Amino acid sequence: MRHQGESTPWQALAAEPEFRALLRSRRRFVVPATVFFIAYYLALPISVGWFPKTMSRPVLGPLTVAYCFALSQFAMAWALLALYLWRARSFDVHAAKIRRRETREVLEQKR
Amino acid sequence: MFAIFVGITLVVTYWASGQSGTSRGFYTAHRRIGGLQNGWAIAGDYVSAASFLGITGLVAFYGFDGFMYSVGWLVAYLAVLLLVAEPLRNIGKYTIADLVSFRLRGRGVRAIAALSTLAITLFYLIAQMVGVNAIVNLLLPRFEGVIAIVVVGVLMLVYVLFGGMLATTWVQIIKAGLLLLTALVLSVLVMKHFNFSMGNFFGAAAAVPVAGGASNLLRPGLLFHGTLGALNLVSLGLALVLGTAGLPHILMRFFTVPSAKAARTSVAWAMVLIGIFYLTTSFMGLGAATIVGKEHIGRRMYAGQAIRYIAHHPERETTLNSQLAHSGYIVPESDSNLAAPLLAEQVGGSLLTAFVAAVAFATILAVVAGLTITASSAFAYDVWFSLVRNGRGDETEHVFVARATALVVGALAIALSIALRGFNVAFLVGLAFAVAASANVPVILLALSWRRFARFGAITGMLAGLISSLALIAVSPVLMGSHAIFPLENPGIVSIPVGLAGAILATLLARDRESEAMFDQLQVRATTGIGAEV
Numbered sequence: 001m002r003h004q005g006e007s008t009p010w011q012a013l014a015a016e017p018e019f020r021a022l023l024r025s026r027r028r029f030v031v032p033a034t035v036f037f038i039a040y041y042l043a044l045p046i047s048v049g050w051f052p053k054t055m056s057r058p059v060l061g062p063l064t065v066a067y068c069f070a071l072s073q074f075a076m077a078w079a080l081l082a083l084y085l086w087r088a089r090s091f092d093v094h095a096a097k098i099r100r101r102e103t104r105e106v107l108e109q110k111r
Numbered sequence: 112m113f114a115i116f117v118g119i120t121l122v123v124t125y126w127a128s129g130q131s132g133t134s135r136g137f138y139t140a141h142r143r144i145g146g147l148q149n150g151w152a153i154a155g156d157y158v159s160a161a162s163f164l165g166i167t168g169l170v171a172f173y174g175f176d177g178f179m180y181s182v183g184w185l186v187a188y189l190a191v192l193l194l195v196a197e198p199l200r201n202i203g204k205y206t207i208a209d210l211v212s213f214r215l216r217g218r219g220v221r222a223i224a225a226l227s228t229l230a231i232t233l234f235y236l237i238a239q240m241v242g243v244n245a246i247v248n249l250l251l252p253r254f255e256g257v258i259a260i261v262v263v264g265v266l267m268l269v270y271v272l273f274g275g276m277l278a279t280t281w282v283q284i285i286k287a288g289l290l291l292l293t294a295l296v297l298s299v300l301v302m303k304h305f306n307f308s309m310g311n312f313f314g315a316a317a318a319v320p321v322a323g324g325a326s327n328l329l330r331p332g333l334l335f336h337g338t339l340g341a342l343n344l345v346s347l348g349l350a351l352v353l354g355t356a357g358l359p360h361i362l363m364r365f366f367t368v369p370s371a372k373a374a375r376t377s378v379a380w381a382m383v384l385i386g387i388f389y390l391t392t393s394f395m396g397l398g399a400a401t402i403v404g405k406e407h408i409g410r411r412m413y414a415g416q417a418i419r420y421i422a423h424h425p426e427r428e429t430t431l432n433s434q435l436a437h438s439g440y441i442v443p444e445s446d447s448n449l450a451a452p453l454l455a456e457q458v459g460g461s462l463l464t465a466f467v468a469a470v471a472f473a474t475i476l477a478v479v480a481g482l483t484i485t486a487s488s489a490f491a492y493d494v495w496f497s498l499v500r501n502g503r504g505d506e507t508e509h510v511f512v513a514r515a516t517a518l519v520v521g522a523l524a525i526a527l528s529i530a531l532r533g534f535n536v537a538f539l540v541g542l543a544f545a546v547a548a549s550a551n552v553p554v555i556l557l558a559l560s561w562r563r564f565a566r567f568g569a570i571t572g573m574l575a576g577l578i579s580s581l582a583l584i585a586v587s588p589v590l591m592g593s594h595a596i597f598p599l600e601n602p603g604i605v606s607i608p609v610g611l612a613g614a615i616l617a618t619l620l621a622r623d624r625e626s627e628a629m630f631d632q633l634q635v636r637a638t639t640g641i642g643a644e645v
Contacts, residue, residue, distance in 0.1 A: 010631045010632035010635055011631045013631070013635050014631035014632075014634055014635050015631075019635065019638070019639070022638060022639070023634065023638055026638065030193050030194070033189075033193055034189075034190070034193050034194065037186065037189045037190075037193075038190075038352065041182070041183070041186045041348060041352055042345060042348060042349070044179065044182065044348075045179070045341060045344035045345045045348050046341065046345060048179070048331040048332075048335075048341070048344070049335070049338070049340060049341020049342070049344055049345070050338075050341060052330075052331055052332050055330075055331050056326070056330040056331060056332070058317075058329070061309075061310050061313060061314065062310075062313045062314050062316070062317035062327075062329060063313055063329060064175070064329045064330050064331075066175055066329075066330065066331045067175055067178070067329050070175065070178055070179060070181075070182050071390075073182045073185070073186055074182070074185060074386050074389075074390060076186075077185050077186050077188070077189055077382065077386060078382065078383070078386060080189055081189070081192065081379055081382050084192060084193065085375070085379055088372075088375060092372055095638060095639040095640060098639050098641075099639050099640060099641050102639075102641055
């Protein structure tokens, strides 16, 4: 097994276009998703704290805007989870391909 | 009821005891826990008795404002899912310090990461154990609180010492199942009361009279008022949502699964279970408000046997109330923690009440077992094995030190909880989340994503987050009352930026070539799983 310290092979691997593409596609999902869920979540205490009047209005029968917003956070969390699980399948395939090729190359070098 | 739970879990511990003889078995159950099982275990590790009794009570009394607590506990898992679970599994061996010190090698980083882990777990552990005293007083006042703390502490030690991570995992899985079952049964019974009509249910909730008259339980503002209330909420929300991704006892669970993919699957299952549980707090809480009635929850402070006990010993009622208030249970004008047990009594009879009480104890046991094994790994692996012995020393010694640490941590927690049982320790849970969010999370994220990140930055960031959280809590209203220098109960909104700024500024001052050279390796391994521990 390769170990810490021999930096060259890792640097080469990190510079490969295939790896850069995987890294980019992961980032393109994870960064916006994180910004979105933190913003969506903080919108709840902020709106309740600074606009209590609007948030107290009943919209769905007796349910207020605030309560519906709070319930929608559960839906948001589960939807984002489902979306990530779906996207992550292609990350897995991509990562497995790089991993397999790497192991093969290491084996060939040993021979 | 509780005896059955203890019996089953002890059998599991006996069965698990053969497999915890190595450090890998003791800390990670040989990384053979499946994604689904780990998801249940995370839920069991996470949902505390304060959530079950406390939040249900807050919803019963304050409606929407109480329910707002529930939201953050689920949303927090998105940070775990998206940012830490998979890289942690790919890079780490046993502890968070593994991830942080992967490229930031050297003794300082590992020592401080271990220190923050120990601090967080100990704060959390004491808060949970003191809670045992409160729950005993609430549900079984004939029982002495001290005895209950000792019983819970010793049971937890038996699980951890003999069964290691495997037994701890199964205790958490069984507890999560029981808790979810109880919450669902109560919710269904509540809805049955309203002929399974959401309209009837929320209509009745809106009609419950509240102090102030003009408002109702579905409107915000019953618990938090004004700008300070809003700032408090934002600060608490930030600490909760980011802090969960830095809680060592939750992150530790990702080392028990075979791969990063299984780590992801386990967060997914945990999010489904945790989400369902926190949704039911709405039904249990508003159900208690409508079916039992707030004035009854307030007037009848105790459930089950406790009612008969208070009838014979009225003089103990005030002592019991103040003990509850001091143990992390929010006691408003009257106590709301009994909302769930009283609701159970009303809709399901005394058998269901007994079940609820047993589940509350099982809940604490599962959480403290997870905390103790985490503290033990931070000391035995990070401090003893990696720092004192420099990675030398054999397996027998390693596991012996791990068990000895667990014993010391457990004994310390029992002793401190008995000593602190009359004090208000509610702030300790908030403190644990604040330290996790301010000391651990910025450093974990920077280590994973910033090439230039230096050891000096990691050390400064962790210390800045740790010290600022501790200092702000010390001068906040929870410890200084109305003379507080810092106006918010939760320091997150200040201490998280302080931790982050400390890490960034110190990095800009110091160049760390070795850390930069390791960045490529870290990135490749974290993303692809090449060379991950098996």
